[in-house]
Amino acid sequence: MKEGNIKSLIKKYKSGTSSLKEEQFLFNYKGDTEPEIEIWSTFVKTNKKEVPNDLNNKLWKSFEKRNSRNHRFKIGFMSAAASIIFIISLAIGSIRQNELTDSEKEVLLNEAKSMFADVNQEQAIHNIIIENELIVVYTKSE
Amino acid sequence: MNKKDFKIKVFSLSERLFPMVARLLGGNSNAEDAIQEIMLKLWEKRKQIEKHPNIQGLVFLTARNYCIDVLRKRSFVLDDSTAYFKVESTNQGIQLEWKELNNIIIEILKKLPAQQVEVFLMRDIDGYEFSEIAAAIEIKIEHVRVLLSRARKQIGVELENKYNYERGEY
Numbered sequence: 001m002k003e004g005n006i007k008s009l010i011k012k013y014k015s016g017t018s019s020l021k022e023e024q025f026l027f028n029y030k031g032d033t034e035p036e037i038e039i040w041s042t043f044v045k046t047n048k049k050e051v052p053n054d055l056n057n058k059l060w061k062s063f064e065k066r067n068s069r070n071h072r073f074k075i076g077f078m079s080a081a082a083s084i085i086f087i088i089s090l091a092i093g094s095i096r097q098n099e100l101t102d103s104e105k106e107v108l109l110n111e112a113k114s115m116f117a118d119v120n121q122e123q124a125i126h127n128i129i130i131e132n133e134l135i136v137v138y139t140k141s142e
Numbered sequence: 143m144n145k146k147d148f149k150i151k152v153f154s155l156s157e158r159l160f161p162m163v164a165r166l167l168g169g170n171s172n173a174e175d176a177i178q179e180i181m182l183k184l185w186e187k188r189k190q191i192e193k194h195p196n197i198q199g200l201v202f203l204t205a206r207n208y209c210i211d212v213l214r215k216r217s218f219v220l221d222d223s224t225a226y227f228k229v230e231s232t233n234q235g236i237q238l239e240w241k242e243l244n245n246i247i248i249e250i251l252k253k254l255p256a257q258q259v260e261v262f263l264m265r266d267i268d269g270y271e272f273s274e275i276a277a278a279i280e281i282k283i284e285h286v287r288v289l290l291s292r293a294r295k296q297i298g299v300e301l302e303n304k305y306n307y308e309r310g311e312y
Contacts, residue, residue, distance in 0.1 A: 014298060016291035020269060036301035043247050044266050046240060049164040049173075055157050059174060060149060063181055070182075 006033060013037075143192040151197050152184050159205045161268035162278070166209040180208050199277025206278045250300040254293055261286055262293040 009026055010033065012018040018026070026033070027041040052058070100108070130137040143151070156177050163180075164173035184191060184204060194200050251259050257279070264275045265286075276283045 014291065014294045016287040016294065020271065023266070024269075034298075034302075035305045036298045039243060039247070039301050039305070040266070040297065042240070042243065046244070047165070047267050048269070049161045049170075049267075051157050051160045052170060052174075055160060055174070056154055059156050059177060059181070060153055063153065063178060063185075066178065066182065067185065 006031065010034060010037060143188040147192075148185060148188055152188075152191065152201055153181055155198060155201045156181065158270075158274070159201070162202075162264060162270070163205060163209055165263065165267060166206075167212060176208060176212065177205075180205050183208070196277060198274070202274050202278040203280065246304055247297075247301075250297055250304075253300070254296060257281075258289045258293040258296075261289040262297070265290055 006026075006029065009018065009022055013023060013026055026037065027044050029041075125141050126138045127141070128136060128138045159177055159180070160173055163176050164170060167173055167176055180201075184201065191197060191200060251262075254262075260279060261275055264270045264278065265272075270278075272283045272286050275286045279286075281289075
């Protein structure tokens, strides 16, 4: 490349209008350039990270492996959660089954009451005559 | 977005992400692990990604943000984005010479505004297009060019001064 072309390329580079290809050419240029470009080119070449061969495929394989592992974990977690919910609902159901309905309770209560003879006795009627904080005076009729 | 579309539109950018992620996090295996994590995050958001107008930009932005989070957790000083440059040469003589040069450049970069340094490194070291840089740091392409031009000019002046000083012309 002619000296004039290199100078114009450096100008483009410094103004931020050069393409990546032109910049690559400038960094690899072995002829006379400006000293700061030479220093910077060395820095760029030394610090540039080379992309490992076949990186996309390598990463994709392990991505798929991890993804399916995550998927399996999710399925396992969901099945465990579903089993727990099922067991809890069964337990609640069986507890409810053991409970009596109101009519059944009423029958049992009446049965229990019938065992005591005086339960059905008529209640005594109290007629209160005087009532204050200390005493209550009443008459009783049966 | 199904698996095949994800592989073509998103995952295929892994190799493009590698230079930036490796530079920021240091080490190839760190970078590969980080890219895996980035891709898993993107996969989880695949429904939103499908509707995004700039998928490539979103991938770059996600990758940069992920690296910044990792660096924050490692308690790195964020504006010192050059602190983890490594001396790669194995030759002792070159290594010493390069170490000095490396330090000079790092000192120059430290004097520049953080955004200028970031744009400059993404372009010259990582080799990214203006559109990729603009998407990653959420600025306009014109702004990228301006920042890059300012950084290159400033670094040029500083290196020239250093060069002249060492030759006794300063």
